[in-house]
Amino acid sequence: MSASVTSRALDLLGAFDADHRALTLSALARRAGLPLATAHRLVGELSRWGALDRLDSGEYVIGRRLWDLGLLAPVQAGLRQAASPFLHDLYGATLATVHLAVRDGTEALYIDRLSGHVSVPVLSEIGSRLPMHATGVGKVLLAYAPEDIVTEVLSNLTRVTAYTITQPVRLLEQIRRVRADGYATTGEEMSLGACSVAVPVRGADGEVVAALGIVVPDLRRVRARLASALQVAAQGITRTLTSAERK
């Protein structure tokens, strides 16, 4: 039972998600499990502060001030800024979809994505989470994740397409390959018609902080070329990160 005021307020914020970006007061109260009167008072306070905005229609949405705050989160602050120009360079050179992802628990969290009009359509959006075993960036992140996370992921390999790897042994084998080769690949394991290459991005101390990936319709001719292009970009990101740190 959540009794504290703060937790109730947070429950209200938590009522918003990608499928519920705008909610009426009653919907908010319902989703947060609060009495209407209580929700009303709290929501009032939240919008006065700018955490929520009220639309002309009367619906509430996440406010600008929270958007601002979110930008300060370290997930994005350092990493994303450092990586941004390199993502653009990659995108400019290939016109394919480029991804930057970090590990969030047992999933890959996409913190940046570039894709133009000509790119292969993909599921990922900025802020979305996808399973690690079926994506390029995911496999990279998994290869450098702590033991217990790997175990947990291996025990739950859900099938997404006909090509998704669902046997723990095969995935383990691939993880070993990633560590040896320095890059990971997928072939239509997440969505049909989409293959990917991904490499690790290392921080100042050499630990893997993110994964950089690219999605193309077919790997056959380009695998090696993409892998080295990605590695160059990843190196550049690392350099930017380290030089930004010592100042």
Place this chain on the structure above:
Amino acid sequence: MSASVTSRALDLLGAFDADHRALTLSALARRAGLPLATAHRLVGELSRWGALDRLDSGEYVIGRRLWDLGLLAPVQAGLRQAASPFLHDLYGATLATVHLAVRDGTEALYIDRLSGHVSVPVLSEIGSRLPMHATGVGKVLLAYAPEDIVTEVLSNLTRVTAYTITQPVRLLEQIRRVRADGYATTGEEMSLGACSVAVPVRGADGEVVAALGIVVPDLRRVRARLASALQVAAQGITRTLTSAERK
């Protein structure tokens, strides 16, 4: 006197800004104006929920969950997604810094920015606010802003560089030109060595919802070409916005 629990919790969140991305408990309490014990309790609750994360160093930072929430804000959700591919196209064609901004009160709020390694260095960051009278996107937003906002801005034209426009009459004249021509320009009014062109982006109902701008070192040869490229992109964004709405 802020007495409600919620407002105290929000004050804690508000203690973070671009210059204070990581704070110790005591620093947080100090900045939020709360007794240490109180701050401790609230911060504990906030981090349990994921609004704050605690670093190994003991400092608190904005958490992933708030980052997630921020992405749901309408500032960015619709507009930015629709605009993203067009920004890339523009960037790809020019390799100059490309901006997308909306009006936030009397300032221009940058909601997206692309810049590679070769672009002119500029001040703007995603999430930052710059004065409207000294930037290309700002002038566009001002040209379509409500009367009272214009008045307020005109009464406070701070000088940034030697070229900044500080006479209300001259700015008003420029605003008229923007409405007539459909685009705005600046010449080193915000930072030396940087000129810009910007155009309005219209929503489904024809009202101006954002401004799209580009920054280059020199306008002389390219002004007309850039203006029309921007207008094409702005058209495309509008089309995407409208088609996304009726579904």
Place this chain on the structure above:
DNA sequence: ACTGGCCTTCCGTTCACTGGAAGGACCACG
């Protein structure tokens, strides 16, 4: 060993939060 910074926990007092109830605005329907 001492000083000064942090962080954490405890607990009796008190005051801000609670939420049912009542009222009002709006819409659609018969």
Place this chain on the structure above:
DNA sequence: CGTGGTCCTTCCAGTGAACGGAAGGCCAGT
């Protein structure tokens, strides 16, 4: 033009959650 259905807003007395001073623990510097 009532009637039933949304929705939102305001009120207020009772109570339990939040408050914050105080005390104690940890670490680093001197």
